[in-house]
Amino acid sequence: ESLVAKIARMGFSDRLRMAVKGSREVRAILIRDPNKMVAASVLSSPRLTDNEVESFARMANISDEILRIIGANRAWTRNYGVVVGLTRNPKTPLGLSLNLLARLNDRDVSALSMDRNVPEPLRTAARRKVVFGQGG
Numbered sequence: 001e002s003l004v005a006k007i008a009r010m011g012f013s014d015r016l017r018m019a020v021k022g023s024r025e026v027r028a029i030l031i032r033d034p035n036k037m038v039a040a041s042v043l044s045s046p047r048l049t050d051n052e053v054e055s056f057a058r059m060a061n062i063s064d065e066i067l068r069i070i071g072a073n074r075a076w077t078r079n080y081g082v083v084v085g086l087t088r089n090p091k092t093p094l095g096l097s098l099n100l101l102a103r104l105n106d107r108d109v110s111a112l113s114m115d116r117n118v119p120e121p122l123r124t125a126a127r128r129k130v131v132f133g134q135g136g
Contacts, residue, residue, distance in 0.1 A: 004029055012038070020045045027052065032062050039066050043073075050079050057085030060117075064091045071096040084108055090117045097122050101129065 007015065007029055019030045019041040031042045039062065042048070053076045056062060067086060071093075076082050077100070087097045087104060088111075101122065104112065112118060113126035 016041055024049075024052065028055075031056050031059070031066065036063055036065050039063055040069060043069055050076070050082070054079060054081040054085055057082045058089060060089060060091055062091070064093055067092045068096060071100065087112060087122070088115060088118065090119070094119050094121060098125060101125055106130075 003025060007018065007026065010018065012035065015030060015033060015035070015038045018026050019033075019038050022030065022045075024047075027042045027045060027048065031039050033039045033042075043053075043056075043066070053070060057067065057070055057076075067089060070076055070082065071086050077086075080103075083100050083103050086092045087100045087108075089097075097118070098121070101109070101112070109126050110130050113123060113130050115123060
């Protein structure tokens with residue numbers, strides 16, 4: 001029986017426990033759990049690595065609330081990959097991605113200015129930054 005099927009049959013408290021104590025694969029499944037408490041508890045797992053947080057930041061199929069929690073954590077936003085992942089993710093709340101835009105390098109800003117998947121105000125801000133230089 002697959003891991004996804006086992007997790008699907010678990011109750012709320014078991015999923016909550018697995019989110020904190022489970023393996024990397026379990027966390028990758030539970031971060032997409034429809035219950036926000038389960039998904040958020042994955043982020044409080046002591047075994048969570050920066051690479052996992054970076055991959056969560058790039059996922060378009062997780063809750064915007066989870067992306068907001070990742071963006072609010074200073075330790076994770078020190079990682080440039082997390083910042084890029086959050087700004088390029090269409091689900092990231094606009095205010096958060098606009099704040100993170102200032103931290104991107106020129107190459108990533110110009111890629112963002114042409115990215116059709118991000119919200120229009122973010123793309124416009126990136127385009128303005130490319131045209132007017134870093135000051136704009």
